[in-house]
Amino acid sequence: MTPISPACRDALARWLDTRRALAGAAENTITAYQGDVADFLGFMSLHHGAPQGLGALERIGVADMRAWMAHLRKDGIAPRSLSRKLSAVKSFYRWLAEREGFEPTAVLSTRAPKFQRKLPRPLAEDAAKAMIDTVELQSQTPWVAARDAAVVTLLYGCGLRISEALGLTGSDVPLPATLRITGKGGKERVVPVIAAARDAVAAYIRLCPYSPAADAPLFRGVRGGALSPRMIQGVMARARMQLGLPATATPHAMRHSFATHLLAAGGDLRAIQELLGHASLSTTQAYTSVDTARLMEVYDRTHPRA
Structure with a gap:
């Protein structure tokens, strides 16, 4: 597993605890959030050549976000799944920015890819x-x-x-x-x-x-x-x-x-x-x-x- 700094790992754990307590998220949803955000943090560690502390996360810019999304597309991640991962990362960043007092615009302004929503398939x-x-x-x-x-x-x-x-x-x-x-x-x-x-x-x-x-x-x-x-x-x-x-x-x-x-x-x-x-x-x-x-x-x- 790609190394993540202890500070980021602790922040992720606290955010997940908040989701459990305040949002009432199901455990399967918490597990998905954990995987999505941990993968994002791991990518940023590789992208910058070292585990990223909280200070480095504050400096993530538009180019970093584009690189992450391009990496996911290269790995064959479908637009629907990419959109879900981005949503989890944005939620984490919104919480982290409020806690640490920084401006998360570069992350929050990243647009999700467009995809055709699947319609329910009912029976007659x-x-x-x-x-x-x-x-x-x-x-x-x-x-x-x-x-x-x-x-x-x-x-x-x-x-x-x-x-x-x-x-x-x-x-x-x-x-x-x-x-x-x-x-x-x-x-x-x-x-x-x-x-x-x-x-x-x-x-x-x-x-x-x-x-x-x-x-x-x-x-x-x-x-x-x-x-x-x-x-x-x-x-x-x-x-x-x-x-x-x-x-x-x-x-x-x-x-x-x-x-x-x-x-x-x-x-x-x-x-x-x-x-x-x-x-x-x-x-x-x-x-x-x-x-x-x-x-x-x-x-x-x-x-x-x-």
Whole structure:
């Protein structure tokens, strides 16, 4: 690993602690931040021929930033990933500048590369319903079939991430009219639970050979342990092949479908943001692009041509 000065290493550790405490960032996000900023600091050490102390970091200029970004491009880093790394470095520098009292303009004014944002890939309404029905047919063990259908129903009916659905415990049953979900970064939200989801979970509980202990996972593997996300990914992969759906028909696509279908039915964008637990409205706004894209597809297919 490229050497980083002790002062920089300590500053990075303190910044990460701040992110954990104040921003409530998830541990995976903290790990990504740590890697991105450490790589940046390591590059600057090599670029200048020696580990850079805090004083040297204050003197980083536009040419240094261009050299770092050119290095990343040479290594084949995609624009989306480069933009994420730059965002982490800027966040670190903003914190460091306030702490040390220097002007971070050269770093903060560096422009991120442009890239085409990937649109969510939801399923059509009939395909989402068919997915739930087909998932239930993948196992000949009744309680396993009911379990898989219940999980996928929660993903589509409540817009949960798969980690959130599998994070439910016995204390959550019988499912109430609303669930308090802790999502990314410890952000809490209240999610309405539709009758179909409550019924699906109740059917699973009736058949499951394991008692729903309050402190135990609600969804169990065949040996009684916590159900792995890979099991749901696998059962959905088999179902989508039977239905002729694309590889994008994943557990997360059910969450995309939830949001897109709500929006198409006239749902308020801010309300959908809250239901999904998105920190930024811009993330939720991607679904408006999906809806527009679908509208244009229908327009192209049906509009009379001269």
